[in-house]
Structure formats: C-alpha cells, structure tokens
Amino acid sequence: QVQLQESGPGLVKPSETLSLTCTVSGGSFTNYYWSWIRQPPGKGLEWIGYIYYSGGTNYNPSLKSRVTISVDTSKSQFSLNLTSVTAADTAVYYCARGHYFYDSGTYYYWGQGILVTVSA
Amino acid sequence: DIQMTQSPSSLSASVGDSVTISCQASQDISTSLNWYQQKAGKAPKLLIYGASYLVTGVPSRFSGSGSGTDFSFTINSLQPEDIATYYCQQYDNLPPVTFGGGTKVEIK
Numbered sequence: 001q002v003q004l005q006e007s008g009p010g011l012v013k014p015s016e017t018l019s020l021t022c023t024v025s026g027g028s029f030t031n032y033y034w035s036w037i038r039q040p041p042g043k044g045l046e047w048i049g050y051i052y053y054s055g056g057t058n059y060n061p062s063l064k065s066r067v068t069i070s071v072d073t074s075k076s077q078f079s080l081n082l083t084s085v086t087a088a089d090t091a092v093y094y095c096a097r098g099h100y101f102y103d104s105g106t107y108y109y110w111g112q113g114i115l116v117t118v119s120a
Numbered sequence: 121d122i123q124m125t126q127s128p129s130s131l132s133a134s135v136g137d138s139v140t141i142s143c144q145a146s147q148d149i150s151t152s153l154n155w156y157q158q159k160a161g162k163a164p165k166l167l168i169y170g171a172s173y174l175v176t177g178v179p180s181r182f183s184g185s186g187s188g189t190d191f192s193f194t195i196n197s198l199q200p201e202d203i204a205t206y207y208c209q210q211y212d213n214l215p216p217v218t219f220g221g222g223t224k225v226e227i228k
Contacts, residue, residue: 044222047217047219060215104214105152105217107156
C-alpha cells in the first residue's frame with residue numbers, strides 16, 4: 001500500500017522560506033508524478049505543482065515565482081520550498097500521487113497533511 | 121486558468137435522499153474532471169475520475185456525469201457517513217489544476 005508522509009516545521013516566520021518533505025513508502029517512486037496541494041484553514045484546495053520522478057516540474061502560475069519542488073529518488077522523497085511566505089500561505093499542505101503512472105492531475109494517494117502556520 | 125464553479129456551496133438533506141451537486145467549467149474540459157470527498161480533518165478521497173468512472177471500492181450510490189463544461193455528482197440514498205465536503209477538480213488544461221469551491225453536505 002502506497003503511503004505518503006509530510007514532514008517539516010509547523011511554524012514559519014513571515015518573509016522566510018517554508019520547506020516540507022514528502023516521504024513515500026510501499027510502492028514505486030519511479031514513473032510517477034508527485035504533487036503538492038494546500039488548503040488554508042476553512043477554505044478550498046489549491047494546487048501548488050508537481051514534479052515527475054525524473055525531475056520535470058510544473059507549477060501553479062500564481063505561485064511560480066516563489067515555488068521550487070525537488071526530488072530525491074534515492075530516498076523516495078520529494079520536497080517543497082516556498083519563499084517569502086506571508087500569513088496567506090498558512091495552510092494544511094498535502095503531498096499526493098495518482099493511481100496510474102500517467103496521472104499528473106488525478107490524486108488517489110494523499111498524505112495526512114501538515115499544518116504550516118506563518119506567524120512571527 | 122480554468123475556473124470551476126460548484127453549486128450549491130452547502131446543502132442539507134435527509135438520510136435516504138438523493139442529492140446532486142453541480143460543477144461548471146469556464147471552458148470545455150471534455151471529461152477531465154474528478155470528484156473528491158473530504159471529511160473533517162482528513163485528506164480528500166478520490167471518488168470519481170474522468171467525470172463518470174467510480175473508483176474501485178467506492179459505494180455505487182456515488183455517481184458522476186457530464187462533459188464539456190457542465191458536470192454533476194449524485195449521491196443516491198444519502199447515508200450518515202456521507203457527511204463531508206465534496207470538491208470537483210479539472211485536469212484538462214494544466215497548469216494549473218483547479219478545484220471547485222466545495223459543497224458541504226449535512227444531514228437534516
């Protein structure tokens with residue numbers, strides 16, 4: 001059974017960089033797209049972007065200038081960096097994957113989510 | 121970006137009722153549409169993909185239909201465990217993937 005687990009600081013100061021890692025277990029890491037999605041408290045879902053296992057990326061244009069997603073296939077991990085954060089970046093951050101290797105936009109497996117609060 | 125407009129934003133129905141949620145895309149997305157269920161404090165769960173295909177293991181009372189710009193999601197015979205927020209999501213033209221605003225389903 002594929003499992004995803006987010007990790008990282010739960011509190012980040014304004015103007016600093018939010019850094020999260022998603023560790024994947026129980027399945028293949030190669031040949032899949034790996035995504036980040038976030039949800040501000042009490043609000044809807046926002047797609048951040050994805051990385052293909054080989055390193056190709058695609059980001060939400062609204063966040064593109066601040067987002068970097070990277071991958072470490074040796075550790076079955078992928079990471080999110082979001083720079084210059086503000087309170088508007090406070091959200092539960094999810095990592096996710098599709099069911100099939102061609103799924104770049106369908107999310108079958110999800111992490112449990114990690115709440116990141118931006119506050120001084 | 122393709123905008124996804126979901127309606128209603130909330131609904132209340134009795135156990136056993138049939139409920140329908142609508143989702144409209146701002147442009148033609150063919151059948152590149154998914155439906156998710158999110159229970160309080162949990163990650164979303166994929167229920168329907170490709171507009172009408174039921175994920176294995178999901179109860180058959182859930183169904184989806186539509187193509188182009190207009191889609192619907194139906195729960196036949198609402199059950200207490202169906203209390204959740206439901207989201208539509210398009211993946212036809214990314215970036216970005218976009219989600220509807222959600223529909224909160226409650227029991228009357």
